[in-house]
Amino acid sequence: MVQLVEVEDEHFQSAQPGPEEDDADFTDTDSEISEDSDYDPSQETLAERLYALKDIIPPTTRGWIGARFDTGARAVQNTWFYGSRTVWVVCTAALMIGVPLATCWAEDQQIEGMEREYRMREMGSELLTAGEDQKEGNTADMLNQAIGGKTEARPSL
Template structure:
């Protein structure tokens, strides 16, 4: 059951002695100073604005934000897994491969240096020289017994 109560407007802080069409801003400022307003934070004020937006609009907005958030989370997880797979594969396969290729390059370089030394030695020796060439082994001189 609804109870109806008559409110006396003369005792109200919003009432004015002047007619309503002639009231000025002075009467409003005096009323505002008389009424105590509790301290509200910005969060409280923003939270109170929720009532302005209709429930269907709030529901659709919340649903779209939820879907977007879940999509971003799933995409981030997939991308993280792909990065993990690529990184571990590069370490397990690529690093040993790179090390073996480097070792092989060192061996090839040593072989080339050895060939260059042999060619340089052959060029320094003339064909009529008594020094043995790498292609011809040196003959051992006969050593008399007793030495």
């Protein structure tokens, strides 16, 4: 019959190097809380403090916030891109259509003013010679008839 015997390895029988059996005095020297650290919180910037807070927010929430931020950034970017092109098209069209139109309108106004001045000069010469052609009549009445009878003569102030 076969008999099983447990054989222990020498490696497990010897004590391991490391802290003593009394773990109460054990301190972690790599900890940021240790008193011999040269960390000065007054030298820390706001950006560094906010970056350190990222571990408080779970990764799924950070991913959700990042996705929303990227979506908003893309929306602003597209709005800026298409908005600037729209403004360019509108301004160019206004310059190409509006400037010649304004020039033509100004020329028409100038021509109408010249025609009005010419008619006034003709009426003035008719008024000066009105006494020779008609026997009776007032100069103001003749002026009123020449204009069309719609206005009344008013004294100037």
